[in-house]
Amino acid sequence: MELVVQKFGGTSVGSPEKIMNAARRTIEEKMNGNDVVVVVSAMGKTTDHLVSLAAEITQKPSKREMDMLLSTGEQVTISLLTMALQAQGYDAVSYTGWQAGIKTENVHSNARISGIDSEKIKNQLQAGKVVVVAGFQGLADGQEITTLGRGGSDTTAVALAASLKADKCDIYTDVTGVFTTDPRYVKSARKLDGISYDEMLELANLGAGVLHPRAVEFAKNYGVPLEVRSSSEKERGTLIEEETKMEQNLVVRGIAFEDQVSRITVCGLPSGLSALSTIFKTLASHGINVDIIIQSSTNSSLASLSFSVKTSDVEETVHVLETYQSELGFEKIESEGGLSKVSIVGSGMVSNPGVAAEMFDVLAQEGIEVKMVSTSEIKVSTVISHADMVKAVEALHDAFELSQQPAQVL
Amino acid sequence: MELVVQKFGGTSVGSPEKIMNAARRTIEEKMNGNDVVVVVSAMGKTTDHLVSLAAEITQKPSKREMDMLLSTGEQVTISLLTMALQAQGYDAVSYTGWQAGIKTENVHSNARISGIDSEKIKNQLQAGKVVVVAGFQGLADGQEITTLGRGGSDTTAVALAASLKADKCDIYTDVTGVFTTDPRYVKSARKLDGISYDEMLELANLGAGVLHPRAVEFAKNYGVPLEVRSSSEKERGTLIEEETKMEQNLVVRGIAFEDQVSRITVCGLPSGLSALSTIFKTLASHGINVDIIIQSSTNSSLASLSFSVKTSDVEETVHVLETYQSELGFEKIESEGGLSKVSIVGSGMVSNPGVAAEMFDVLAQEGIEVKMVSTSEIKVSTVISHADMVKAVEALHDAFELSQQPAQVL
Numbered sequence: 001m002e003l004v005v006q007k008f009g010g011t012s013v014g015s016p017e018k019i020m021n022a023a024r025r026t027i028e029e030k031m032n033g034n035d036v037v038v039v040v041s042a043m044g045k046t047t048d049h050l051v052s053l054a055a056e057i058t059q060k061p062s063k064r065e066m067d068m069l070l071s072t073g074e075q076v077t078i079s080l081l082t083m084a085l086q087a088q089g090y091d092a093v094s095y096t097g098w099q100a101g102i103k104t105e106n107v108h109s110n111a112r113i114s115g116i117d118s119e120k121i122k123n124q125l126q127a128g129k130v131v132v133v134a135g136f137q138g139l140a141d142g143q144e145i146t147t148l149g150r151g152g153s154d155t156t157a158v159a160l161a162a163s164l165k166a167d168k169c170d171i172y173t174d175v176t177g178v179f180t181t182d183p184r185y186v187k188s189a190r191k192l193d194g195i196s197y198d199e200m201l202e203l204a205n206l207g208a209g210v211l212h213p214r215a216v217e218f219a220k221n222y223g224v225p226l227e228v229r230s231s232s233e234k235e236r237g238t239l240i241e242e243e244t245k246m247e248q249n250l251v252v253r254g255i256a257f258e259d260q261v262s263r264i265t266v267c268g269l270p271s272g273l274s275a276l277s278t279i280f281k282t283l284a285s286h287g288i289n290v291d292i293i294i295q296s297s298t299n300s301s302l303a304s305l306s307f308s309v310k311t312s313d314v315e316e317t318v319h320v321l322e323t324y325q326s327e328l329g330f331e332k333i334e335s336e337g338g339l340s341k342v343s344i345v346g347s348g349m350v351s352n353p354g355v356a357a358e359m360f361d362v363l364a365q366e367g368i369e370v371k372m373v374s375t376s377e378i379k380v381s382t383v384i385s386h387a388d389m390v391k392a393v394e395a396l397h398d399a400f401e402l403s404q405q406p407a408q409v410l
Numbered sequence: 411m412e413l414v415v416q417k418f419g420g421t422s423v424g425s426p427e428k429i430m431n432a433a434r435r436t437i438e439e440k441m442n443g444n445d446v447v448v449v450v451s452a453m454g455k456t457t458d459h460l461v462s463l464a465a466e467i468t469q470k471p472s473k474r475e476m477d478m479l480l481s482t483g484e485q486v487t488i489s490l491l492t493m494a495l496q497a498q499g500y501d502a503v504s505y506t507g508w509q510a511g512i513k514t515e516n517v518h519s520n521a522r523i524s525g526i527d528s529e530k531i532k533n534q535l536q537a538g539k540v541v542v543v544a545g546f547q548g549l550a551d552g553q554e555i556t557t558l559g560r561g562g563s564d565t566t567a568v569a570l571a572a573s574l575k576a577d578k579c580d581i582y583t584d585v586t587g588v589f590t591t592d593p594r595y596v597k598s599a600r601k602l603d604g605i606s607y608d609e610m611l612e613l614a615n616l617g618a619g620v621l622h623p624r625a626v627e628f629a630k631n632y633g634v635p636l637e638v639r640s641s642s643e644k645e646r647g648t649l650i651e652e653e654t655k656m657e658q659n660l661v662v663r664g665i666a667f668e669d670q671v672s673r674i675t676v677c678g679l680p681s682g683l684s685a686l687s688t689i690f691k692t693l694a695s696h697g698i699n700v701d702i703i704i705q706s707s708t709n710s711s712l713a714s715l716s717f718s719v720k721t722s723d724v725e726e727t728v729h730v731l732e733t734y735q736s737e738l739g740f741e742k743i744e745s746e747g748g749l750s751k752v753s754i755v756g757s758g759m760v761s762n763p764g765v766a767a768e769m770f771d772v773l774a775q776e777g778i779e780v781k782m783v784s785t786s787e788i789k790v791s792t793v794i795s796h797a798d799m800v801k802a803v804e805a806l807h808d809a810f811e812l813s814q815q816p817a818q819v820l
Contacts, residue, residue, distance in 0.1 A: 016466035050486065056426035057490050058497035065496070068504050069489035072482035076460065079479035080467050086475070087468035094478050099553050143509050 002167035007039040007157035011174045012231035014044030023084035039135045039157040042073025063108035074134035092130040097137030104138035110149035116163040151212020162222035172231035177238035180402035181255040188403035196243040202345040251348035252400040260311040261339040268331025292374040340389035343381040412577035417449040417567035421584045422641035424454030433494035449545040449567040452483025473518035484544035502540040507547035514548035520559035526573040561622020572632035582641035587648035590812035591665040598813035606653040612755040661758035662810040670721040671749040678741025702784040750799035753791040
């Protein structure tokens with residue numbers, strides 16, 4: 001008998017019919033003789049509906065009251081899913097985040113889980129019940145309802161799996177697994193049988209969107225084996241676990257990409273230790289996320305600095321920097337929109353120094369200009385023109401032979 | 411400075427616009443220098459929507475999961491109303507039932523409040539905040555979310571007012587107060603300035619619908635002065651308090667009526683002590699509410715028993731009784747539908763023995779046959795044909811001069 005944590009996202013519980021379908025997934029595990037804890041998100045459009053209600057009241061709702069409002073979404077789902085299980089003759093009980101013992105920091109709208117008191121869940125499992133828990137929410141000091149921010153339900157599921165020492169954590173979603181690249185753009189994209197935590201982290205951060213980075217990081221830290229799989233189809237999904245258990249340490253496992261990228265260039269920046277830190281601290285304090293950063297240091301006293309941001313943040317970025325122009329002493333700011341980021345990810349890269357060069361070679365052969373580059377041990381990211389994005393992804397997918405099933409290494 | 415508890419029902423918070431209107435009512439009290447605790451119901455159609463979601467899953471949802479589901483309704487309202495107050499610059503905080511310290515019995519769907527730990531609310535009031543509390547819900551042992559059943563939000567408001575020793579409890583609704591009779595049927599119906607708890611209890615029980623009997627009983631027991639008033643219009647409402655403070659001990663204060671009444675007659679019932687108790691225990695155990703009961707004892711050994719039930723309960727009532735026919739030994743059951751109940755209520759009746767006679771006289775003059783009668787110290791109820799209902803109410807309203815403002819008694 002194993003202990004399985006299942007997580008169903010918003011689209012997988014988007015209607016009473018889909019909730020009954022999710023219940024069937026849970027019942028399959030019970031019929032396999034396993035104990036099951038289920039974590040659910042709010043039903044499909046519920047969160048959007050609640051957000052729009054708040055927007056009719058005020059443009060600046062307090063974070064505490066937004067948490068109070070949004071946390072009702074998962075509470076609706078847990079009750080309906082539990083009813084569905086009971087209607088099929090299975091003993092089940094629903095818990096909100098606070099009832100399930102999910103404790104968080106004293107922060108609203110983006111709290112991190114600080115601990116889980118899982119005694120109650122353990123007792124209910126012992127009594128043979130399916131325990132259905134509201135994802136995305138917890139309780140801070142003073143009995144305050146908090147929410148975990150984006151990807152919160154994934155994080156709840158992984159944290160519960162870690163706390164309960166579950167044998168696995170299955171993330172049910174509207175795709176059948178993690179792909180070598182986005183199959184909506186690249187026909188030959190292939191579903192991966194397995195991927196390492198680190199590779200998934202890079203892919204998740206790079207916009208693959210299937211699983212939140214916080215949840216992957218949590219799973220990695222606590223060694224929780226994850227499987228991303230479809231809530232509507234029966235086929236096996238993609239296992240996410242330590243590299244040592246993986247099929248092969250592939251040089252390139254997948255290709256991630258995102259558009260709506262812009263490049264900001266600060267020209268004529270006086271050299272000095274504090275300018276960089278001032279710029280990025282200021283941007284961070286305005287909630288602007290900077291991605292790739294490149295500084296071209298020259299022999300002269302004036303340097304130029306480039307970085308990429310989301311296109312929707314360009315206007316505010318330029319405005320914030322201009323406010324500090326006299327303090328920072330730069331000459332001018334330039335911005336370029338219409339860009340995309342294309343990244344190759346694979347844990348085998350660390351021992352294959354030629355991978356970046358091969359990527360640049362492929363792009364050059366396609367006549368694609370690389371505007372920015374950033375590398376880590378297991379990825380190479382390039383910023384290119386948005387017009388070239390799909391062509392670049394297809395060429396790289398071909399060149400690194402991602403559509404072919406890798407040979408098993410014995 | 412007074413402490414005021416305000417309660418807004420579902421129609422008074424049915425949309426973001428109405429919630430902002432409710433917030434203005436709260437702000438008026440704050441501007442009068444008063445402390446305010448606000449109790450709210452779920453928004454208009456929310457409960458119906460949640461019930462229909464559950465119905466798509468199962469026809470027999472467990473009461474625990476229904477409480478889990480329905481309690482989200484008020485949680486949405488408290489957050490939105492608090493946002494509305496904050497947007498107007500007022501410090502406010504929302505609490506669910508469990509956060510507000512509302513403790514109940516260990517019963518789902520119809521729990522009674524067993525106690526209130528109001529320390530947290532008192533502290534927030536002390537800090538100058540408006541406290542917005544979810545009505546209709548509480549917490550039982552084992553951190554179980556419970557709901558209070560029909561009229562639950564009224565009860566929450568009155569219980570909080572009692573616990574906090576509030577100076578008054580204002581029930582905001584979609585009518586301007588309590589009327590001598592239903593103004594939709596009788597044009598000359600007049601809004602009452604005041605009414606006693608006992609009269610209101612009879613009127614509430616008799617279908618006036620404006621305030622739940624449980625809440626009135628609670629208010630009476632703890633001496634909480636209630637005012638029923640309109641959330642959309644500024645005029646004064648109806649005060650509900652002890653008779654001693656009232657304008658006058660009126661013989662008849664109001665006329666209540668309801669249709670969909672049926673009479674069941676059990677013929678040829680052998681006399682004996684246990685038959686009556688068996689019949690009504692059995693019906694109660696099937697959730698059938700019996701209203702007026704009349705037994706005609708004769709000299710023979712066979713008696714006949716009549717009682718009134720809601721027309722929607724007739725079929726099950728007959729079925730249940732027939733199941734026990736051999737045990738009870740009666741001859742046959744007759745039922746008559748298409749009836750209505752018309753009642754006059756007034757605390758002055760207790761010292762005016764001729765009131766019932768006057769009522770029958772008025773009905774006789776109108777050619778209306780009285781099929782059943784039931785009296786208490788402050789009311790006389792009659793069951794008549796539904797076709798005569800409105801005619802009876804109008805004639806009684808005229809005869810007891812209810813459309814005229816009573817003279818002040820010095």
